[in-house]
Amino acid sequence: RELRIAPGAPPAHPSNSHLYQKMVEYLPEESDGRLTAKVLGPEVVGLGQMKDALQTQIAEVGNLLPLYFPADLPMMAVTGQLSLIGTNSQAMGAAVTEFIVNCAPCQEEMKKLGFVFLGSGASDVYEFMTTKPVRTAEDLKGLRLRSGGAPWARLAEHFGAAPAQISVLDQFEAINSGTIDGTMASVADMLSFRLVEVVKYVTPAPLGLYHSTSNFTVAKPTWDSLSAEDRAAMVRAANRANADFTNRWGRDMPEEAEAAAREAGIEFIEADPSLIQAIEDFVQADIKTAGEFSREQFGISDAPEQIQQFLGLVEKWQAIAAEVDSDPEAMAERVYEEVWSKVDVSTYGG
Amino acid sequence: MRLLYRLQDGFLALLALIGALAIVALMIHVVTDVALRNTTNTPIPATYEIVTNYYMIALAFVPLAWVERRGGMVQVEVIEPLLNARALLWSDRLVALVSTIVYGALTWVTWLTALKNFETGVFVMAQNLAFPTWPAYFLVPLGFGLAALTTFIRMILPRRDTGHPEIAG
Amino acid sequence: MSVATGFAGIIALFLLLALRVPVALALIAVPVLGIAWLLGWAPAIGLLSSTPFSFVANWTLSAVPMFLLMGFLAFHTGLTGGLFDAAKAVLRRIPGALAISSIFACSGFAAVCGSSLATAAAMGRIAIPEMVKSGYSPSFATGSIAAGGTIGALIPPSILMIVYGVFAETSVIKVFVGGITIGLLTALAYSIVVLLTCWLRPDIAPPRPLDAEKIDRRRAILDIWPVLLLMLVVFGGLFSGVFTATEAGAVGALGAILISLAMRRLTWDIFKTSMIETLMTSSSLFIIGVGASMFTRFLGLTGLTGFISGAVSGAGLGYVELMLIVVVLYLLLGMFMEPFGAMLVTLPVLLPIFKAQGIDLVWFGVLCVKLLEIGMITPPVGLNVFVIRNVASEYATVVQIFKGVIPFLLADLVIVAVMISFPAIVLFLPSLMN
Numbered sequence A: 001r002e003l004r005i006a007p008g009a010p011p012a013h014p015s016n017s018h019l020y021q022k023m024v025e026y027l028p029e030e031s032d033g034r035l036t037a038k039v040l041g042p043e044v045v046g047l048g049q050m051k052d053a054l055q056t057q058i059a060e061v062g063n064l065l066p067l068y069f070p071a072d073l074p075m076m077a078v079t080g081q082l083s084l085i086g087t088n089s090q091a092m093g094a095a096v097t098e099f100i101v102n103c104a105p106c107q108e109e110m111k112k113l114g115f116v117f118l119g120s121g122a123s124d125v126y127e128f129m130t131t132k133p134v135r136t137a138e139d140l141k142g143l144r145l146r147s148g149g150a151p152w153a154r155l156a157e158h159f160g161a162a163p164a165q166i167s168v169l170d171q172f173e174a175i176n177s178g179t180i181d182g183t184m185a186s187v188a189d190m191l192s193f194r195l196v197e198v199v200k201y202v203t204p205a206p207l208g209l210y211h212s213t214s215n216f217t218v219a220k221p222t223w224d225s226l227s228a229e230d231r232a233a234m235v236r237a238a239n240r241a242n243a244d245f246t247n248r249w250g251r252d253m254p255e256e257a258e259a260a261a262r263e264a265g266i267e268f269i270e271a272d273p274s275l276i277q278a279i280e281d282f283v284q285a286d287i288k289t290a291g292e293f294s295r296e297q298f299g300i301s302d303a304p305e306q307i308q309q310f311l312g313l314v315e316k317w318q319a320i321a322a323e324v325d326s327d328p329e330a331m332a333e334r335v336y337e338e339v340w341s342k343v344d345v346s347t348y349g350g
Numbered sequence B: 001m002r003l004l005y006r007l008q009d010g011f012l013a014l015l016a017l018i019g020a021l022a023i024v025a026l027m028i029h030v031v032t033d034v035a036l037r038n039t040t041n042t043p044i045p046a047t048y049e050i051v052t053n054y055y056m057i058a059l060a061f062v063p064l065a066w067v068e069r070r071g072g073m074v075q076v077e078v079i080e081p082l083l084n085a086r087a088l089l090w091s092d093r094l095v096a097l098v099s100t101i102v103y104g105a106l107t108w109v110t111w112l113t114a115l116k117n118f119e120t121g122v123f124v125m126a127q128n129l130a131f132p133t134w135p136a137y138f139l140v141p142l143g144f145g146l147a148a149l150t151t152f153i154r155m156i157l158p159r160r161d162t163g164h165p166e167i168a169g
Numbered sequence C: 001m002s003v004a005t006g007f008a009g010i011i012a013l014f015l016l017l018a019l020r021v022p023v024a025l026a027l028i029a030v031p032v033l034g035i036a037w038l039l040g041w042a043p044a045i046g047l048l049s050s051t052p053f054s055f056v057a058n059w060t061l062s063a064v065p066m067f068l069l070m071g072f073l074a075f076h077t078g079l080t081g082g083l084f085d086a087a088k089a090v091l092r093r094i095p096g097a098l099a100i101s102s103i104f105a106c107s108g109f110a111a112v113c114g115s116s117l118a119t120a121a122a123m124g125r126i127a128i129p130e131m132v133k134s135g136y137s138p139s140f141a142t143g144s145i146a147a148g149g150t151i152g153a154l155i156p157p158s159i160l161m162i163v164y165g166v167f168a169e170t171s172v173i174k175v176f177v178g179g180i181t182i183g184l185l186t187a188l189a190y191s192i193v194v195l196l197t198c199w200l201r202p203d204i205a206p207p208r209p210l211d212a213e214k215i216d217r218r219r220a221i222l223d224i225w226p227v228l229l230l231m232l233v234v235f236g237g238l239f240s241g242v243f244t245a246t247e248a249g250a251v252g253a254l255g256a257i258l259i260s261l262a263m264r265r266l267t268w269d270i271f272k273t274s275m276i277e278t279l280m281t282s283s284s285l286f287i288i289g290v291g292a293s294m295f296t297r298f299l300g301l302t303g304l305t306g307f308i309s310g311a312v313s314g315a316g317l318g319y320v321e322l323m324l325i326v327v328v329l330y331l332l333l334g335m336f337m338e339p340f341g342a343m344l345v346t347l348p349v350l351l352p353i354f355k356a357q358g359i360d361l362v363w364f365g366v367l368c369v370k371l372l373e374i375g376m377i378t379p380p381v382g383l384n385v386f387v388i389r390n391v392a393s394e395y396a397t398v399v400q401i402f403k404g405v406i407p408f409l410l411a412d413l414v415i416v417a418v419m420i421s422f423p424a425i426v427l428f429l430p431s432l433m434n
């Protein structure tokens, strides 16, 4: 059986090249050729259309970003509120995966949409990419920085910078002409959005990372039509691809982008220890804000408790990631052992 | 019948007014945002979301019935020169029928979407602000529904007085 | 099997268009029925329910109504009339001066506007009435501006080029710089078309403006300051980073209102008329956009686009054969698809081939955008032609505009041939940047 699968991103993006193309490769391997997959490009299903496309079976498996649909996936949006805490990509991908598989309200909201969750991934740690040097907290004052979401907006505001909402297509021109002074994002954007041509300085700092993904979101009718054997095969294929994806998105691509940035003469600035400390302090304090924010905005009464649960998993997976040096194959094995082997596929997602 | 037309035209003018207000609001909102960003470094929150989800949706969909009534929908007139008045009238009716079916289908499915989004209370995150977008989804079936009604009326009571939109308003 | 459905969809589209079904509705009906046939009703309904909102709720697109409003206001208040009078008065001895000035005005407008549609729309309202008044045939006048609008995406800023740069992982700025050359070359080629037409067919393009004698030269030249002021505000703000290219439309529209108010030229009637025209054009255009996007999604799902672009990857073609096939591929897809969709379905197939053959990706970026822009003026789905039909409905039908476009399309093919034969023309300026 051939499944229609939709990454919602162009071929060069890791969620296409190292997530969905890997699925095309792994699915027949894991299912002894019973299952194959055909990729639908972003011109057929874009990220904003993913929810509708899955619910109406235009696509049968899709890359769903929960932050696009916070009203439908409030519990998953809560983990998004904690984007600042991440320091290791593989650890965060694994922690989010284990959290969502075992969190009852998360499973409930996926079920309500008619979706089945098969794991998450994460980017590398974000950096300041600017046209004015950022070394100290003082340098951030008054800067206009593009922010990709609420946590980074809070961080920018805390340091007296103005968070700007600029569309990804406009950001190139906006930085080029000085409408904004830069962005807080993955250094991979140097290549993904060609910022290498307009940015002048990069300041690495503990700005968290992007981990709010549901990499392989399976539509319920498709999931229901699969035998337990086929479901297990899909879980194994997804689990392998998830680790490959995070390795590409969180490690290989940033390395390439950093090399390209250095070659382009972009200056890498070492932030003053006082700025690093101030950001770390803010991130710790922001955990409480994120809990209250989620309680008020998303109506989740036990958000602070859920967050504690999540933080415990983050700690656990950071230790594991350190142990295996974030090696994708080893990570995939550990996630399978710790999470998926404990899942009964005949009832999961039912 | 004349009363029906007058009622219809008056109502359609109201739709155009809503669309025009969306255009003016879009212009003033964006310019104010630009001005505030450059003077006080405090842009208007949720500008991006309001422009895309409200102004754009309102100006595109609400005036559809009015556009239909004024013959503003683009057609390719390949066979038009070959048709006599009678054939043209029947062709108009056929086109009105197809239009009514397409608009009707659009109305139905976008209405279901709007209801679903209303039940969920759909919102988007504008940085730190949860900004509701579900009301905007109702503008789409409103626009399509009234357009369906207009083409339906044109199918049963055809009139060829406005083949092309006369610009003078 | 599904590829056949794609072909059937194209035939059905032709049929519906010939039966006078509005373009937008034909573009919506065919993919829905096609997907229902292919995958069942649920996916068809999904396409129908999600595309309208997701297509229109788009930030970049918001520049279109704003630039339209600016153009309509400038036309009705006569802000730009001074410019054309001046052009007619000063250039009265040059054949076709008015059409040529309009084409270069498109190029100037292109420098503040990221999209070809907005360029065609705004310039169409301003220039076409002036051209018809001076004796150009409506078909030629509308065709020249529909084509002139395509310069909007060739001269930076250009959203299409940014998307290409991101996709091909190549320098956006170099593609921009290459685009300047080809944008200006296009304007030059179009001007030659005008000159030739004046010479061969004085009945459709008068060598001299019929109303030039009546113009007071000194007054006309003094009368261009309001439009210069407007340009100064928009250019100045854009290049100094006060606002982005998308926001420039709103600034331009408000600027036109304020300048015409200050000159006491803006009456309530003019304001109302401009609003009505803006609304009519944006609304009908966005519905066509919704349809074009649905049709693109449909062709993607059928695998037809993959099938056609896959034909290119066939065994070891030489440079010339490869380029010929690429050109034909884009001309075919450009007939039916909107440019972003056509780019997204072709690049994944083409880029690896080009990389293997060592073809310069900056060069191809410019060529690709040029080819996609040709699709904006080819039948049956020519978005620039549709927008012109709306802003100049009292002058020409869609068929007449498509006819008027033909000589400019021929010029485009010559430019494409030149770009393929002499890549250095595109790459000269970008190569100076290293």
Ligand code: NA
Residues within 6 Å of the ligand: C109, C110, C111, C112, C113, C114, C115, C151, C152, C153, C154, C155, C156, C157, C158
């Ligand atoms: Na441009």
Ligand code: NA
Residues within 6 Å of the ligand: C334, C335, C336, C337, C374, C375, C376, C377, C378, C379, C380, C381, C382, C383
């Ligand atoms: Na076309």
